[in-house]
Each structure stands twice: as structure tokens, then as C-alpha cells.
Amino acid sequence: MSSRRKFIQETAITTGGLFLASSAFSSFFIAKKPKVIIIGAGFAGLAAAKYLHKKGIDFVILEARNRISGRVFSHTIDEKENLIIELGAEWVGNSHERIHNLCNEFGLELQNNQFDTHLIYKGNYYKKNEWDYSEDWNKKFKAIIDHYPKLTQAEKLKIDKMDWWRFLVNNGCEGRDLDIRELLDSTDFGETIRSVSAFAALAEYAESSEKNEMDLKIKGGNSMLAKKIADKIGNDKIKLQHAVSRVVQNSKGGVTVYCNNGQKFTADKIICTAPTFAVKKIKWEPGLPVDQVNAMNELQYARINKNPIVFKKRFWNDESFDMITDQSPHYFYHATKNQDSKKGVLISYTIGEKAAVVANQTDEWRENMVLQTLKPHFNDVKDLFEKQTNYYWGTDEFSHGAYAMYGRGQWFRVMPILKRSHIHTHFAGEHLADWQGFMEGAINTGEEAAAKI
DSSP states (O other), rough: OOOHHHHHHHHHHHHHHHHHHHHHTTTTTTOOOOOOEEEEHHHHHHHHHHHHHHTHHHHHHHOOSSSSTTTEEEEETTTTTTEESSSSSOOEEEEEEHHHHHHHHTOOOEEEEOOEEEEETTTTTEOSSSOEEEEEEEEHHHHHHHGGGGGGGHHHHHHTTTTTHHHHHTTTOOOOHHHHHHHHHHHHSSSSSTSSSSHHHHHHHHHSOOOTTTOEEEEEOOOHHHHHHHHHHHGGGTTTTTEEEEEEEEEOEEEEEEESSSEEESSSEEEEOOOOOHHHHHHEEEEEHHHHHHHHHHHHHEEEEEEEEEEETTOOOTTTTEEEETTOEEEETTTTOOOOOSSSEEEEEEEEHHHHHTSSSSSHHHHHHHHHHHHHHHHHOGGGGGEEEEEEEGGOTTSSSSSSOTTTTTTTTHHHHHHBBBBEEEEEEEGGSSSTSHHHHHHHHHHHHEEEE
């Protein structure tokens, strides 16, 4: 197979056929529809619930947070101006078929959210179209991408065993090209590219749209899709603030799920969509296999800090503005594109160790950091600064990270172990997806897990 995507699509077709065959066979018998407990009301859990709802299978969703949508977190930062930003998952790609279909189904508008990147590098500011990689590196990288569909499985495994930085260096990326590549690519992965599987990185760039799936957002906030699905399946099926503490599975059939609030639920099957940090906190009886626990312990999640700032005026004068920097803020982007207001929001987006440092500072410190970075190139905009908020996913109570990040040698070794079912429990979530790190991936895995019921 030349791509991860083709493999998953073909697998889905096969399993779909098996499901249909099973359904046809069951027409000769009156089979009891199983009851299902879904752990997590993020996009994976909601997608699984929608699938079961359509099939007439009874379910309940247990969600630890006091809201639905998980790591999709739309936030109205200015009520009067109705300025909505995303504190969590941000972008929908042109290639993300399931989100496109679901938005069409629920009448949600997808708005263009592509950016044209500006750059601050070694004290100099370059507007869009004023900078690029060297001609030599552009040719080399195009050749790498063009060769991707021809990679053998042995070659993929070899690439997976090195980090993305090493892969770039081995293929002739150096100097300024390597510096900028590291700045841009670490923004995508949420951690240094010296920690990311080279195959995972290569596959994402080779299989993505021109803007690396940073194409669209849902009008009114990405959480609108979660709300629409919840309304469809019935909000009474979702139990908020029901953090799962213990799961008991009977080998002869049936599961019992205990929550921290004292509630107990029984069913035939479980779909667990929680990130690995939350899965490990649950007491599983019988316990999870040792290799599965080890895989969960290995998998890292990106430390991302989002610092949205409301400015009284969109001084950047470009609705499609984003900017990568070699300074502490790391990355800026216009978060209120397509929203009608004189005001605008820039999000200062930091990753990895930078994110941990920025998150631990005061609001005043973060304000000064942002203003000092912008001042040499946009003049003093202190008078335009109105207010800010901050969210650090590295210490999120339920995920301890924004999204999963596969390191060296983990894509082909760790992911299959994490995907494996445990007795009556099927696992899902963005960390198990081909579109890993995207809402599309979470939806895909939720539907795939539900198809196994």
C-alpha cells in the first residue's frame, strides 16, 4: 500500500461488507441488541453514538467533563462582538470527508480558514510571499513527496525508526532551510521534530492538502457539530461529570462501569474513546494486557499552550494572517477570520517546552512577551491590547496534552497494540486514527469502533 489512507479505506470496505453479511444472517434470528457504554463525549464518542443510534442499538455516554466535545473547545471570548475562538482542535481539512458529510447533514457551514504565512527570523520580518525555502531544498522535498507512494514496507519501517529532524538532515536539508522547517513542522506536531516519527511526519505531509489540512473551520465554532450530534442522538443519553473509575468485564458476557460520583452502569459492550492518560487512570478488571499498558506509557501527547488576545483593531491588515517566529511566542494566527467585527483575536501558540514555560507565567508576562515580539515589526500596539485568556493542554485534567504524538519507531509498533480490543471493550480516539491529531480522525475511529458492536 502506498498510503495509510488507502489501507484504512480498504479495511473499512472489508469490515463494512462483513457487517452487512452479519446483518443479513441475523435476519433469520431475532437477536438481542446489545447495550453499549461509551466512555467520552468527544468527537470519537459522539460519532460512535450516532452510528449506534442509526442502527437502533441502545447506549449511554459517560463524560468526565462538564461539557461535551472533549478536546474540541469553542469559546466566546467577546460576548458583545460574538467573537468565537477555538481553545482546542482548530482545523478541518479539504480531505476530511466525514466532517464535510456531517456538516452537510446538519446544515453547518464550513468557512475557508487558510492562512498565508509571515515569518520573523533572526530579527527580520518577512511578509507573505517574501520568503521561501531555497530552490535546492524545494526540489529535494518535492522529490521526497513524489517518491512516497513508491515506498516499500521495509522502507517505511526504516523511516519510522528515525526522527523527522534526522530524516530532513539525511536528505539534504540544512542551514536556514532546516531552521525554518523546524519552526514550521514543530508547530504542526506540537513538540520538537527531534521527537516525532519521521514516517508519521512524512505521511502527513505527503497525504495532506496543500495547506496541510489547515483549510476550514465550522461557522459558529467547531463545537457546533458536537451539539448537533448530541441533539440528534438525545442529550439525555449523555451523562456529564461521570468520570469512570472502574471497569469490570465478565468473560462470559457483560460489563459494569463505576463512576467517581457513585453511579454504576451495566451493558454488554464498551467503546472507550478516552485519551491514554484517562484510560490508565481507570481500574480495569481484569487488568489491561501488559504490552497495552506499556504502549500507553510510551505514547506522548503534545504540550500546547493557546494564548488568545483580543485587539481593538486588526492591525495586521490581513485576514489570512499567520506568522511563525523564532522567538518565545513561536506562532501567531488570526483566530477571528470571517467574523464581522473591527476587533480581532490573535492567538499566540506555543509548543513543547516553550508551552510549559509560557503557561506558568502571569497574564502580564504573556502580554509583554507578545507585545515585545510584535513591536519591532508592527509598531507599539499596546494601546490596542484589550484582554486575553490562556489554556494549557499540557496540564488538562483529563488528557494531559492536546493530541497524541508518535515518536521514533512507534507508528507501526505502538499504534496496533493500542487499537487492540480488550474483552468486551473497543478503543477509539484521535490517537488511533489515520488522520491522527484531527477531528476527522476521532470521528473515523468512533465509527469504526461502533461498527464492531
